[in-house]
Amino acid sequence: MADKAKTIFLFSGQGSQYKGMGKEFYDTIPECAKVMELGSDILGFDLAAAIFDGDEKELSRTIVSQPAILAMSLMALEAAKSKGIEASAVAGHSLGEYAAMAASGMLTYENAFRAIKYRSEAMDRAAQANPGGMAAVLGLKADVIEDTCKEIVSGGDYVTPVNYNSPVQTVIAGTVAGIEKAKEAISAKGAKRIVPLAVSAAFHSELMKSASEEFIEKAKGIPFNAPALKFYCNVYGNELTDFSDMPSYLAKHICSPVKFTSELAAIANDGYDTFIELGPGKVLTGLVKKTLDGVTAVNVENADTLAGAAEL
Numbered sequence: 001m002a003d004k005a006k007t008i009f010l011f012s013g014q015g016s017q018y019k020g021m022g023k024e025f026y027d028t029i030p031e032c033a034k035v036m037e038l039g040s041d042i043l044g045f046d047l048a049a050a051i052f053d054g055d056e057k058e059l060s061r062t063i064v065s066q067p068a069i070l071a072m073s074l075m076a077l078e079a080a081k082s083k084g085i086e087a088s089a090v091a092g093h094s095l096g097e098y099a100a101m102a103a104s105g106m107l108t109y110e111n112a113f114r115a116i117k118y119r120s121e122a123m124d125r126a127a128q129a130n131p132g133g134m135a136a137v138l139g140l141k142a143d144v145i146e147d148t149c150k151e152i153v154s155g156g157d158y159v160t161p162v163n164y165n166s167p168v169q170t171v172i173a174g175t176v177a178g179i180e181k182a183k184e185a186i187s188a189k190g191a192k193r194i195v196p197l198a199v200s201a202a203f204h205s206e207l208m209k210s211a212s213e214e215f216i217e218k219a220k221g222i223p224f225n226a227p228a229l230k231f232y233c234n235v236y237g238n239e240l241t242d243f244s245d246m247p248s249y250l251a252k253h254i255c256s257p258v259k260f261t262s263e264l265a266a267i268a269n270d271g272y273d274t275f276i277e278l279g280p281g282k283v284l285t286g287l288v289k290k291t292l293d294g295v296t297a298v299n300v301e302n303a304d305t306l307a308g309a310a311e312l
Contacts, residue, residue, distance in 0.1 A: 002274045002276075002296075004086040006274055007087040008087050008090065008274070008275055009080075010090075010091055010092065010288070011073045011097070011277070012072075012277065012281060012283060012284060013095050013096045013283070014065055015199070016069060016281040017051075017068055017072070018056075018059075019059060021072045022075045022280075022301070023051075024302050025075040026048065029079055029082055032079060035071055035074045039067060039071045042110060042113040042117060043113060045064075047068060051071070060198065061124070062120050066116050069095060069096075069099075069280060070099055070113065072280050073099035074103075074109060076279050076300045076301060077278050083306060085276065087276065088230060089229050089230035089232065089270075090103045090232070093258060093283070094163075094234065096284075098115055099278070100231065101224075101227070103229070103278075104227035104228055104229040106226070106227040106243065107222070111223065115222055119211075122215045123203070126210045130202070132202030133175075133179045133197070133201075134162070134179070134197040135171065135172055135194050135195060135196045136163075136165075136169055136170075136171045136193075137186055137193075138168060139168055139190070140186060140189060140190060142170045145161055148186050149161060149172060151185070152174075157174070157181055158205075158207070159175070159178030159179055160173060164260055165258075166260075173204060174205060206255060208255050209255055211255075212251040213251070216248060216250075230270075231243075234259060235249065236259065237259030237262025260287065264291050264292055265291075265292075273296060275288045275295060276298055276300060278300050279299075281301065282299045
C-alpha cells in the first residue's frame with residue numbers, strides 16, 4: 001500500500017466526462033449509489049440516467065457535466081476508500097476542486113453538490129450571455145503565449161491564458177475573434193499544435209465575471225469547514241491555508257487561471273510522490289507524468305484501475 005503521508009488525491013475537471021462513467025462502482029459499491037442518489041436529490045434531475053443513459057451532447061452541457069463529474073469523482077473516492085487507499089492531501093483541476101473540498105472534509109457531499117449546482121447554473125448563464133471559446137496550445141512556452149495574448153488585447157480583442165497545465169500545454173480563452181487571432185499569431189511563433197476545445201464559453205476568464213458575481217451570493221449560505229487534509233489550489237498554485245472566506249475564493253476561482261503547473265511543483269516540493277487521480281479519464285495523470293520526474297501517477301475510474309491503485 002502506498003504511503004499515505006506521500007500520497008495525494010487529484011480530481012478531474014470539465015471535459016473529462018463520458019457516457020457510462022462510474023457504472024461499475026455504482027452497481028457494486030453501495031456508498032457509490034448513495035452518492036448518485038444524494039446528487040440527484042440536490043440537483044433536481046436523475047444523475048444516473050444522465051450519465052448512464054443520456055447522450056454525449058446532453059452530458060457535455062455545463063449544467064450536467066459539472067455535477068456529473070463531481071458525482072463520478074466522489075464515487076471513485078468511495079471506491080478507493082473501500083480498498084483502504086488513503087491520502088494526506090488533495091487537489092483538483094478547475095471544478096475538480098469541489099470534489100477535493102468534499103474529500104478533505106471542507107464540504108459535506110450534500111453541500112458539494114449544492115455548490116456545484118450554483119456554479120454550473122451561473123456559468124451556463126454567463127456562457128450564453130458572453131459566448132467565447134478555448135483552445136489548447138501545445139509546444140510553446142507560457143510566457144510567449146502570455147505576451148501574444150497581451151498584444152491581441154491591446155488591439156481590441158480579448159484572449160488570455162487560463163489553464164497552465166504543463167510546461168508544454170497552456171489553454172487560452174476569450175472571444176471568438178480573440179481566439180482566432182491568437183491561433184494565427186501563436187502558430188507563427190512556433191506552437192506545435194493548437195487544439196480548439198469543444199466548449200462555447202471562455203471559462204476561467206473575465207467573460208465569466210457575471211457567473212462569479214451570481215455564485216458568491218448563493219455560496220455565502222453554504223457552510224465550509226477547515227479541511228482535514230492538505231489542500232492545494234488552482235488560484236495561487238500552492239497550498240491553500242486561509243479558509244476564512246471560501247465563497248470569495250471560489251468566486252475568484254471562476255474567473256482566474258488554473259495554475260496547475262505551479263501547483264504540481266509545490267506538491268512535489270512538499271514530498272508527495274504518489275498521485276492518484278479519482279474521476280473520469282487520465283488527463284491529470286498524464287499532466288503529472290509530463291511535468292514531474294520520479295513520481296507515480298495512476299487514475300481510478302473502474303474496477304481494473306482501482307485494483308491497480310490498491311497494489312501501489
